[in-house]
Amino acid sequence: MLLEISDRELKRRREALVKELSEQGVKAYILFSATDIFYLTRFAFIPTERPVALVLTAENRAVLLVPRLEEEHAQEGARVEGVRSYPEYPTEKHPMEYLKELLIDLALATGPLAADADGYGSPSGYRGPRLSQVLPEVGVSVLRGLVEKLRVIKSPEEVALIQESARWGNLAHTLLQEYSRAGLTELEISPRASMEATTVMMRTLGRHYRPVAFGGVGASAGFRGQIGLNSALPHAVTINARLKAGDVLVTGAGARVGGYGSELERTMFVGEPSAKQRWFFEKMVQAQEVAFAAIKPGRQCSDVDREVLRYCQEEGLMEYWRHHTGHALGLLGHEAPFFDVGDETVIEPGMVFSVEPGLYVRDLGGFRHSDTILVTKTGIDFFTYYPRDLESLVV
């Protein structure tokens, strides 16, 4: 049972990036992105005011610079050739100076160098010079998205982890539906479903499951505030509403396996829906069908969104439209590319997307299913398999 990315795949990822570096003609690439560092090294850490930087040389040597408090953790957890630490942030010498020293020691300080950003950034009280300021004599070009590009096409291992995630998201959602009833509040339902699904997940997977804590651990399901009329806000936040008869609910469920997630969302009803609610539900399901049918390798991401928009226009639903049809996902909940009229990325086998056109009706509620799909050679496969029909979704 595969529950985390193998060393073999980490090697393949590194090689793909190194190939890119040699094409770009740089001696090394410096990464500050916690997601991309995890992708390349399997090191999951808590980002703080203290910079973490990965230096990958064109000779495929990877050295991680971490604050002292992460040194042993990085030595254990990061698949790299070396770990260097600096004492602390801010301390008396700035971490960027330690990074410069590391580059000198690796004989890289003459450049040319590239980085995923011109320095570290964090909202947690970090301040520091740009990389180009501490290395003024060297060309540091900012090459964004080199690793993000690798992350777009999922490998068989990534597909297996997302599949496993969807299984436990399904359990969490099943429990969420089971515990949802009029009279209870959001925070009496969601944490219970999440906790029980997580416990079962842990017991089932046993020692094979190593929660690496990148993006959270275990399974979860909830409403994120989309209860009753508040469900008409596509990105509501929790208000701890009490469920009552007649409410529309929009749910969300998933699980983290080896750092990877999946997305399952359903529109549910507390008691029998009204004719109007039923009407919007069916239109939303139909919009999702339009999207599913439109996803084919060789077409552009924008084509999928355009077909959904055309459907909404034909059905007179544009008043209820609020967002694009879907997004890629994997290590992060939202990743590029997007099923969006402005995204001309060509759809390829191995891409993983959410498919979730929504309709949002003030004074009635929100209507959205989200399924996670894999693009295949001919169309799509579903990761999520929770019932989509109305009768199955009345609580």
Next chain:
Amino acid sequence: MLLEISDRELKRRREALVKELSEQGVKAYILFSATDIFYLTRFAFIPTERPVALVLTAENRAVLLVPRLEEEHAQEGARVEGVRSYPEYPTEKHPMEYLKELLIDLALATGPLAADADGYGSPSGYRGPRLSQVLPEVGVSVLRGLVEKLRVIKSPEEVALIQESARWGNLAHTLLQEYSRAGLTELEISPRASMEATTVMMRTLGRHYRPVAFGGVGASAGFRGQIGLNSALPHAVTINARLKAGDVLVTGAGARVGGYGSELERTMFVGEPSAKQRWFFEKMVQAQEVAFAAIKPGRQCSDVDREVLRYCQEEGLMEYWRHHTGHALGLLGHEAPFFDVGDETVIEPGMVFSVEPGLYVRDLGGFRHSDTILVTKTGIDFFTYYPRDLESLVV
């Protein structure tokens, strides 16, 4: 009972920032930071690939630019004079172009303008031009930290929210300790304590509590992987270890009230600690006492860390040192300033800090208490009040 920041305080914050803008001689300030936007407007939203920007003019007019899916949400939740929306990201016209149009409509496009960053940033697949690229004819100066500076001294309202947070963090921690016993795993203990504390918190506060979901909702307590030998990693991540006799545990608990948090961490033991464990525990408690005594308005943050370091050196503990003594907190878990030898910020009444010198011993475990304190005119007051003595912390 105060459970969220009042409109009056939002007004005061806005005025303080506007005063700063006029001193800087700019016509408006553009903010992309979700934390600072919440601080100024009370609008809590889920950051995604879609930029959100707040424009605050020198005449104290605030307009929020949001994606279409957040329009009604922002109208309801944001204390601003206007909400403008753009259709979607990436769509056919880039959100930064809509921001430019908004600035033109507000008669600001001739500048001079300032911004908290030269454009929006997000790991979730966002790409876009810098602000200075879409407004090439205008001077856009990047003024980082204008709002962060306001956030350093906590107001009486902020103090009240942090105090309320500490109360529920204390309950979550009490339950965590109660449920911790040999044979159970981390994920069987923490979610249960967190869920029950949250339920009691909701029932106690009733309709007065509006979980705004900035930084999470409710109360929580856990170990974040610091169980047994793994507790020697200061920033371990969850490994779902099973508790066993002889383990050292390092815990963490808190709660979110009106967006504000507190930090409570304790070193606990599964069964009677060994003489060696007891020794390190007492040294850690003593280091924390040294820090408490060192915190006085008028001194520098670095003084506190330096006294702890001196204590560690005198006691021969530097081998076990891994990080600075503490950090400010409030809307974020870590904020500037820091109790760190490199931080010369003068300590002032109204600052809120964690105090958490730690000792980390390979093959034995980690030893850290964290308390959240308020700087007063003469010294400190404690927000956290969980027992700190060894006998109270054996499970």
